[in-house]
Amino acid sequence: MSIEAVLNRIDENLPAATERLMTLLRIPSISTDPAYKADCEKAADWLVAELTDLGFKAEKRPAPGHPFVVARHEGPGPNLLFYGHYDVQPVDPLTLWDRPPFEPAIEQTANGEVIRGRGSSDDKGQLMTFLEACRAWKEVNGTLPGNLTIFFEGEEESGSPSLIPFMHANHDELACDLALICDTSMVSPGVPSIAGQLRGMLKEEFTLHGPRIDLHSGHYGGPALNPLRELSKIIASFHDDTGRVAIEGFYDGVHEVTAEQKRQWANCGFDEKAYLGHAGMTVAHGEQGYSALEQQWARPTLEINGLWGGYQGTGSKTVIPAEAHVKITCRLVGDMDPADLRRKLRAHVEARLPVDARVSWDTDLDGAPAAVMDTSRPEYEAARQALSDEWNREAVIVGMGGSIPIAYYFKSILGMDALLVGYANDDDAIHSPNEKYDVKSFHKGARSWARILDRIAG
Template identity: 70%
Template sequence: MSLSAVLTRIDDQLPTALDRLSGLLRIPSISTDPAYDADCEAAADWLVNDLQSLGVKAEKRPTPGRPMVVGHIDGPEGTTGPHLLFYGHYDVQPVDPLDLWHTDPFTPEIEDTPHGKVIRARGASDDKGQLMTFVEACRAYRDVTGTLPCRITFFFEGEEESGSPSLIPFMRENAAELTADLALICDTSMVAPGVPSIASQLRGMLKDEFTITGPRIDLHSGHYGGPALNPLREISRLITSFHDETGRVTVEGFYDGVREVPADLMRQWDTCGFDEQEYLSSVGMTRPHGEQGYSTLVQQWARPTLEINGLWGGYQGAGTKTVIPSEAHCKLTCRLVGDMDPDTLRAKIRKHVEDRLSPDAKITWNQDLDGSPAAVMNTDRPEFEAARQALTAEWDREAVLTGMGGSIPIAGFFKEVLGLDAMLIGFAQEDDAIHSPNEKYNVESFHKGIRSWARVLDALAK
């Protein structure tokens, strides 16, 4: 079989593929709102029917929340190729505020823009359009060859946008069925327009929150201003102690488990087309303000952070109120990289704060917050280089092993629950407005995404 025949089939069938995508996009599968329960069921049914049309043995599986879609299909008879697990999600974010949409969010439209054609609808990029790039690649492969290149399990969930409460229990209960050689995840973006990307590391997350209590009640600042401990001043002093003048975190042992970026990976990042000035100016900044000695991209992908996300206390109403507040509050998060352990780091941060408390200051920590480690992919596996070469051939531009500043928990769950390495390949653009009004997906991303997956499947099967 010639791969070129599959690629030609993809080109010829693009209008039909866009019609199919539009059919899925019309279903308002908002997982966070019980009013859309029936629509989430309908989206799962739609996917089951579509997979069955490819010869996949697909089913809708119940959970305490939204259903899972699971499907299996074998590769060619006698194949020795890998067993791949492909993951995506069919649920979407709410569309509020509706008045900021230029079109109906569930009436997909193809629009001409200065940067080419886009399909605009809720879920176009996150994640229905991305999910369907893989399904359409499988369809073209089957149409041309009568089969798929290797054994594939399809695994689609309907709660990703609402915290995936049913995901881990379902994976544990069905681990034997879902275990494969490699997981493929499509819920990611390209590092820059036209630059194919494979996410090789994702930062983890640690959340914490504390309250500083000083006097037992709010105090009159004329009677107690001066001798009284002011919790707002105390918490400000503690927060200032988290970083030095270079932006480096001063918590003892904070950088344990952090690794420097390997030279070959740094070369790819340096030439990936990332525009630092555009990245900064798009949010009104003129320069980076993080850890000195590291580029913006390295800070975003490969360095840990300690950020203050919320700070409050005292009088918040109109005018003034001359009180010294009894309490002050702080919310913080850390993005984790490498082998940083969230539980160990939490203890270090708390010790840093408690060692610096003034006399008469009392601290209370929120005990209900969690954390998750970074996900670092095993890029030494030959599948990563095979996929990178396949993407390079399609986009005529060297594919890049990238990092991600945010977190995609499913990658870690695959490793933790199923023992699976994951490969993350997506074709979204930074301006796709996911989770926002007027979400879109470039038609080029959809088209070349399908072609890319066909090339990757062909490469992995060999």
């Protein structure tokens, strides 16, 4: 077996591979809109046919929403699971698209050729990089690479309501040595990136109640408790003057960034000034003593997402409101426990309630811990070396400020780490009009997976 022969075949296959991707992109598999249910079925059927043609034993599995696609190939080596999703976001507002979103085309831009169309980057283009690597591998070697399970979802863009029950029901079939996920991006253009940690999430919402009813501010202004004023005091108490969260025990379970992580992050091509400038800022406003990357990837946060109360209409209404409301989210890192943090946050608020005030909490909000991968496993270094070889620069193990729930579910339900490698760029406009995927990302993504499989599946 020669990896060079596989890479050459991927190069030769690029025109046909691109057309296969175009065929999948033409299917409007919008999962959140019931009007596209038949199209989601069509996309799943198309993938089953492609996987069967490649030599997998592939099936479409029913779900309350849209079907899963599960495929299997038994072979030597570790049992690897590749995950992707075939559903896409809605296309509204349609008027902002330069071309019909489900009529994909290759366009020439200042930075090279791109594949334009809904789902090109998130996640059909990324998903197909792995299938094209498998195709070239089989054409050269007569068999697929190693011991592979394919797991495609059709509800990722609509909250994955069927995912957890399906994973529990099919635990033994899906549990593998390692998951491979291609639904992420490169930290900078041309910088191959492996996501080793993703922040978790805690959601909270509460109402601060004061007077029995809204009060006339002329009659009660002065003696009345004003919930908005008291809520503002509580919100101000969440952070100190350095940007550090001031809730007792908030940082329990947080780990400092290692020297090796800092070295890789410093060499990842991230431009902090440009990153901040894109959002209209000149300096990072988070926790002092940490770079913008550290604040985004490795530090927890408490953010006020919504704040309201009293009169919201046009003009003035001299009222002291009976209640005030706030929505909060916390991003979690390391070993932070969302249930424990919820107790600490509520205790912090309730300890600061004045006389005659009470608080009620939304009890339907969820929380999930961070997903932290064991990047000391040899597969991570093997993948890093494979990516470095393909992209001709050092690949980096990065963090992610957001959350990818499937990575946490793989760990909590199936007990396996995930190797998250994606080839998207930040300007791909995923979820937005004019979504695109660089032809270079599609081409080198397939080559990258072939190199990774060569190193870890043999």
